[in-house]
Amino acid sequence: MAKTAITPTRAEDFAAWYQAAVSGADLAEMAHVRGCMVIKPWGLGIWEAIKAQLNEMITDRGVENVYFPLFIPLSYIAKEAEHVAGFAKEMAVVTHHRLEERDGQLVPAAPLAEPVVVRPTSETVIAESMRNWIDSYRDLPMLLNQWANVVRWEMRPRVFLRTTEFLWQEGHTAHETAESALEDTHAMHRVYTELVRDWLAIPVIPGEKPASERFPGAENTYTIEAMMQDGKAVQAGTSHFLGQNFAKSADIQFSSRDGAREFAYTTSWGVSTRLVGALIMVHGDDDGIRVPPRVAPQHVVISPIVRGEDGAEVIDACRKIAATIDGTTFGPGVRVRAKVDARDKRGADKKWDWIKKGIPLIIEIGPRDLESGEVMVIHRDDINDKVKVPIGDLASWIPVELDRIQAALLAQATANLEAGITYDVTDVAGLEAHFAQPNAGFVIAPWCDSTTCEDVIGKWSVTVRCIPHERGGEPGPCVVCGEPGESVVLGRSY
Amino acid sequence: MAKTAITPTRAEDFAAWYQAAVSGADLAEMAHVRGCMVIKPWGLGIWEAIKAQLNEMITDRGVENVYFPLFIPLSYIAKEAEHVAGFAKEMAVVTHHRLEERDGQLVPAAPLAEPVVVRPTSETVIAESMRNWIDSYRDLPMLLNQWANVVRWEMRPRVFLRTTEFLWQEGHTAHETAESALEDTHAMHRVYTELVRDWLAIPVIPGEKPASERFPGAENTYTIEAMMQDGKAVQAGTSHFLGQNFAKSADIQFSSRDGAREFAYTTSWGVSTRLVGALIMVHGDDDGIRVPPRVAPQHVVISPIVRGEDGAEVIDACRKIAATIDGTTFGPGVRVRAKVDARDKRGADKKWDWIKKGIPLIIEIGPRDLESGEVMVIHRDDINDKVKVPIGDLASWIPVELDRIQAALLAQATANLEAGITYDVTDVAGLEAHFAQPNAGFVIAPWCDSTTCEDVIGKWSVTVRCIPHERGGEPGPCVVCGEPGESVVLGRSY
Numbered sequence: 001m002a003k004t005a006i007t008p009t010r011a012e013d014f015a016a017w018y019q020a021a022v023s024g025a026d027l028a029e030m031a032h033v034r035g036c037m038v039i040k041p042w043g044l045g046i047w048e049a050i051k052a053q054l055n056e057m058i059t060d061r062g063v064e065n066v067y068f069p070l071f072i073p074l075s076y077i078a079k080e081a082e083h084v085a086g087f088a089k090e091m092a093v094v095t096h097h098r099l100e101e102r103d104g105q106l107v108p109a110a111p112l113a114e115p116v117v118v119r120p121t122s123e124t125v126i127a128e129s130m131r132n133w134i135d136s137y138r139d140l141p142m143l144l145n146q147w148a149n150v151v152r153w154e155m156r157p158r159v160f161l162r163t164t165e166f167l168w169q170e171g172h173t174a175h176e177t178a179e180s181a182l183e184d185t186h187a188m189h190r191v192y193t194e195l196v197r198d199w200l201a202i203p204v205i206p207g208e209k210p211a212s213e214r215f216p217g218a219e220n221t222y223t224i225e226a227m228m229q230d231g232k233a234v235q236a237g238t239s240h241f242l243g244q245n246f247a248k249s250a251d252i253q254f255s256s257r258d259g260a261r262e263f264a265y266t267t268s269w270g271v272s273t274r275l276v277g278a279l280i281m282v283h284g285d286d287d288g289i290r291v292p293p294r295v296a297p298q299h300v301v302i303s304p305i306v307r308g309e310d311g312a313e314v315i316d317a318c319r320k321i322a323a324t325i326d327g328t329t330f331g332p333g334v335r336v337r338a339k340v341d342a343r344d345k346r347g348a349d350k351k352w353d354w355i356k357k358g359i360p361l362i363i364e365i366g367p368r369d370l371e372s373g374e375v376m377v378i379h380r381d382d383i384n385d386k387v388k389v390p391i392g393d394l395a396s397w398i399p400v401e402l403d404r405i406q407a408a409l410l411a412q413a414t415a416n417l418e419a420g421i422t423y424d425v426t427d428v429a430g431l432e433a434h435f436a437q438p439n440a441g442f443v444i445a446p447w448c449d450s451t452t453c454e455d456v457i458g459k460w461s462v463t464v465r466c467i468p469h470e471r472g473g474e475p476g477p478c479v480v481c482g483e484p485g486e487s488v489v490l491g492r493s494y
Numbered sequence: 495m496a497k498t499a500i501t502p503t504r505a506e507d508f509a510a511w512y513q514a515a516v517s518g519a520d521l522a523e524m525a526h527v528r529g530c531m532v533i534k535p536w537g538l539g540i541w542e543a544i545k546a547q548l549n550e551m552i553t554d555r556g557v558e559n560v561y562f563p564l565f566i567p568l569s570y571i572a573k574e575a576e577h578v579a580g581f582a583k584e585m586a587v588v589t590h591h592r593l594e595e596r597d598g599q600l601v602p603a604a605p606l607a608e609p610v611v612v613r614p615t616s617e618t619v620i621a622e623s624m625r626n627w628i629d630s631y632r633d634l635p636m637l638l639n640q641w642a643n644v645v646r647w648e649m650r651p652r653v654f655l656r657t658t659e660f661l662w663q664e665g666h667t668a669h670e671t672a673e674s675a676l677e678d679t680h681a682m683h684r685v686y687t688e689l690v691r692d693w694l695a696i697p698v699i700p701g702e703k704p705a706s707e708r709f710p711g712a713e714n715t716y717t718i719e720a721m722m723q724d725g726k727a728v729q730a731g732t733s734h735f736l737g738q739n740f741a742k743s744a745d746i747q748f749s750s751r752d753g754a755r756e757f758a759y760t761t762s763w764g765v766s767t768r769l770v771g772a773l774i775m776v777h778g779d780d781d782g783i784r785v786p787p788r789v790a791p792q793h794v795v796i797s798p799i800v801r802g803e804d805g806a807e808v809i810d811a812c813r814k815i816a817a818t819i820d821g822t823t824f825g826p827g828v829r830v831r832a833k834v835d836a837r838d839k840r841g842a843d844k845k846w847d848w849i850k851k852g853i854p855l856i857i858e859i860g861p862r863d864l865e866s867g868e869v870m871v872i873h874r875d876d877i878n879d880k881v882k883v884p885i886g887d888l889a890s891w892i893p894v895e896l897d898r899i900q901a902a903l904l905a906q907a908t909a910n911l912e913a914g915i916t917y918d919v920t921d922v923a924g925l926e927a928h929f930a931q932p933n934a935g936f937v938i939a940p941w942c943d944s945t946t947c948e949d950v951i952g953k954w955s956v957t958v959r960c961i962p963h964e965r966g967g968e969p970g971p972c973v974v975c976g977e978p979g980e981s982v983v984l985g986r987s988y
Contacts, residue, residue, distance in 0.1 A: 031562070031563045031619070032567055032570075032619070033565040033566070036564070038560065038563065039560060039561040041559060041560055041638075044561050048559070064535035065535060065538050065539070065542070066535055067532070067533040067538050067661065068532050069525045069527055069530035069532065069659055070530070070564075070659050071527040071586070071659070072527070073527055074593075076526075077593065078599070078600040081593075089592050089593040089594065090591065091591070091593060092565070092588045092590075092610075093588060093589065093590040093592075093602040094587060094589075095587065095588075095589045095602055096586075096587040097584065097585070097586055098583050098584055098585070098587075098647065099568075099571065099575075099583045099585060099587065099611070100583065106568060106571060106572040108589055109583075115590075116527055116586075117593070118588065125526070125532075128526065129532055138837070138838055138839075149564055149642075149643065151564065153591040164565075167561065345632075
């Protein structure tokens with residue numbers, strides 16, 4: 001077996017491969033406060049690329065960005081807890097606002113009259129403001145979004161996938177009618193589907209969550225479910241139709257067109273840095289991560305191969321070549337970023353650094369290549385299939401090649417997803433046998449939506465991922481109990 | 495006296511005018527947690543424009559963006575407190591990670607073994623990572639920056655200027671030599687000077703802080719000092735040369751070129767949402783804020799003046815005109831953003847909304863204007879000086895006009911700054927008389943740098959703002975005690 005850059009391989013131990021791939025690509029590391037992470041330049045660069053694109057898609061819809069406080073009064077949380085079943089309580093609580101030295105030790109001092117909570121989501125504070133800002137139907141729809149850090153104390157943290165602090169975007173909207181709110185919920189569900197498919201090259205199954213998996217308090221929760229290479233699901237984005245539930249608990253009322261006071265209909269929707277985790281587990285191979293070009297912080301690295309005297313000259317030639325590539329565009333106007341890696345390090349080490357980082361294209365240039373006028377290009381979707389390209393053609397060839405790589409990664413991920421879905425499981429024994437296999441993937445089968453049947457599959461850590469909007473699946477007898485049911489996606493998840 | 499849109503006027507009560515201007519422009523409001531603010535779309539839009547430009551200037555220097563955790567272990571803070579005189583202790587302390595219901599009340603539960611602090615700055619955690627990441631001189635310089643929220647518990651909060659939570663950028667760099675670190679410190683000082691002057695249209699006095707006003711632990715602190723319309727200073731950005739002090743306390747060592755272990759030289763530098771406060775207090779007039787075009791979230795608003803039947807047609811014509819303007823560029827490639835305000839509201843009310851928001855250009859268009867082919871444009875630097883422009887010329891005229899407004903605001907602010915500086919105070923009596931005046935502005939005079947003399951001016955709440963790099967000022971006898979001194983800027987500050 002060929003030596004791989006990442007140990008262990010995906011097949012040997014997918015969870016350990018994930019940690020090794022994250023660290024091999026220098027994306028992030030867990031910090032000294034349990035469950036928090038330090039996001040390093042390459043990892044943050046991927047998130048920033050995702051963020052820039054999603055921000056454009058969101059604001060194009062007329063949504064306005066706002067910033068709400070990090071801290072939430074305990075009384076707001078208490079109010080929500082009263083209204084919301086399934087309310088999660090793992091949050092960071094600030095109880096003091098000063099440190100003092102006592103006996104040479106720094107200790108918390110100046111207790112707060114009312115403790116505050118570090119936002120696990122801004123639902124309650126934004127609702128409170130909406131109550132003040134909304135007066136009549138003329139103020140609706142109110143479409144708000146914020147990019148922020150949030151905190152949910154995690155007992156079993158895993159970098160990017162489940163961290164105590166994470167970065168996300170949370171949209172909150174208020175509407176005059178249920179139809180308008182539902183339209184918004186669906187529109188964001190589509191935006192997320194497109195973002196993840198067209199930018200992260202991850203095909204997803206868009207659908208609706210069953211009642212038991214809804215966001216607490218929501219009337220409907222729409223999700224996009226992606227499949228990792230180990231067959232497990234990642235819920236990659238959710239969009240919630242909250243009906244009038246939150247408006248009633250927060251008292252968000254408006255004067256309607258006929259002068260009556262009515263409760264608004266609200267929605268919320270979000271994606272987080274967990275998307276970076278999904279990207280790694282969908283596209284990574286045994287040599288590291290592979291970043292889809294449209295969300296790559298950098299697209300091309302040129303590594304000068306120099307020995308002794310001719311060093312400066314070769315580096316200078318590489319810089320000139322990089323300058324002809326940098327700033328060209330591919331896809332829907334994405335700017336190509338090309339740089340020279342002139343670090344004082346062996347060429348082979350540099351090459352493997354970049355392979356592990358998953359940069360789409362690597363070009364090594366030595367004095368002979370400059371003489372011949374042709375260079376070998378490594379493309380990250382298949383590092384063994386090197387291509388010889390005339391230097392003069394690079395600036396026109398690279399944007400086309402980046403489009404090809406983007407499409408190739410999506411095609412591979414789509415093939416993996418399709419291969420990972422089983423449609424022919426018809427009873428509970430078949431289900432048990434199926435999920436006893438390694439990398440079992442998803443089962444699509446009819447489902448009765450009862451807690452009894454949920455408990456059966458729950459024993460194997462399997463859940464109903466969603467009621468899919470696409471990909472057929474006729475109603476039929478529930479795969480567990482035989483009662484009438486509708487088609488759902490079953491699987492294990494992160 | 496003409497009625498103004500903001501009450502009181504600046505002359506009547508500058509502090510109250512500030513609050514009224516912020517709320518009139520719908521920039522932000524104080525939140526329910528004491529000292530925190532909700533930043534609304536127009537206020538956040540200004541910050542995002544500043545951020546986008548500064549981020550480009552920072553990353554163009556080869557600095558990489560990272561994201562460090564919100565929480566800092568108490569032990570890191572304790573270690574810093576040991577090393578740093580003047581260490582501030584007003585910070586939010588997280589002591590529990592769960593809420594529990596007891597007797598129907600939600601209360602903090604699950605105490606943390608070690609409390610964590612919400613970052614007041616990330617100096618200590620970034621230093622800890624640098625210690626791990628830096629091995630040899632090949633890893634230097636290490637140039638990091640992060641955009642983040644930070645928390646410093648504020649007893650006397652004031653929106654944008656002094657808030658418990660604020661948004662900022664903090665740069666942290668490590669270098670092989672003192673020269674390299676100092677070069678970086680100076681480079682960022684220049685970047686801030688240029689950002690604030692060329693984008694926020696605020697002229698500043700760049701200089702060095704006296705020892706007593708340095709960042710605790712820094713060897714030098716460089717500042718840019720701006721003058722508000724009430725003559726008080728805002729420290730708009732700082733850049734610190736930390737020598738080896740922080741490297742020693744955090745043990746940041748590297749193998750040097752000759753194989754020895756040496757401590758790195760570090761720097762840090764930052765600006766915050768306080769810049770938005772400075773922008774308001776420098777450019778605002780009695781009708782509201784005035785946003786310099788280069789940092790305006792939107793540049794042109796077109797308000798359709800409609801009565802009854804012809805409404806849809808006029809709105810449609812306005813949209814077509816906006817489309818011809820939107821996407822043109824001014825300054826160094828800033829994209830013009832033009833939108834139609836089709837809200838169901840009186841034309842005069844809409845106009846005053848936008849005047850208070852300080853949008854650079856307002857165009858009202860009714861059926862007659864469409865017939866005549868000419869429109870009246872209000873430019874925000876002087877709302878009484880309306881200009882008639884042919885509709886067909888708008889797309890070419892507006893970018894030029896935006897450049898003119900940007901320059902006009904800088905010219906006005908520069909004239910205010912110059913008028914607010916006094917050079918001819920020569921003794922302590924003169925100083926006392928000067929600062930007894932309202933809107934006293936700055937005094938530039940020689941200074942001995944003694945705490946005794948600082949105490950004298952401290953009684954009038956006056957401090958040494960900086961030792962200016964430009965604008966002359968010969969050494970001479972200290973304005974307070976007569977001992978030899980060098981020229982400094984004296985003033986009150988926010």
